[in-house]
Amino acid sequence: MPPLVIAFAVAAFVLAGNDALLTDLRESISASVPPGLLDTLNEVIIEAIESRAGVGILGLLGALYSGLGWMSNLREALAAQWEQPHEADSFARSPLIAVVVCSATRNVAKRTTKLD
Numbered sequence: 001m002p003p004l005v006i007a008f009a010v011a012a013f014v015l016a017g018n019d020a021l022l023t024d025l026r027e028s029i030s031a032s033v034p035p036g037l038l039d040t041l042n043e044v045i046i047e048a049i050e051s052r053a054g055v056g057i058l059g060l061l062g063a064l065y066s067g068l069g070w071m072s073n074l075r076e077a078l079a080a081q082w083e084q085p086h087e088a089d090s091f092a093r094s095p096l097i098a099v100v101v102c103s104a105t106r107n108v109a110k111r112t113t114k115l116d
């Protein structure tokens with residue numbers, strides 16, 4: 001769900017900065033929907049463009065929350081697979097560990113796939 005929310009926010013940012021594209025979108029919608037629904041959809045488009053920053057932030061926070069949950073579940077699964085004791089981390093420590101692990105993995109991947 002968060003990627004979809006982020007995609008809507010990105011689309012709203014693009015539409016806000018490109019009047020020609022917004023006009024094309026409105027014309028396409030007007031050709032596809034019944035006349036009574038057109039005004040409602042235009043209002044929805046305007047409101048989506050106006051609230052694009054809030055929607056984007058909400059999507060990013062949702063992605064962060066689900067990513068941290070995914071990392072926590074992965075750590076628990078690996079600990080169980082390797083029969084290692086797993087201690088419950090504090091609320092602040094768990095996200096910090098997830099960020100460090102993701103950064104280290106990214107750095108290793110960049111260095112091993114670098115084509116010099």
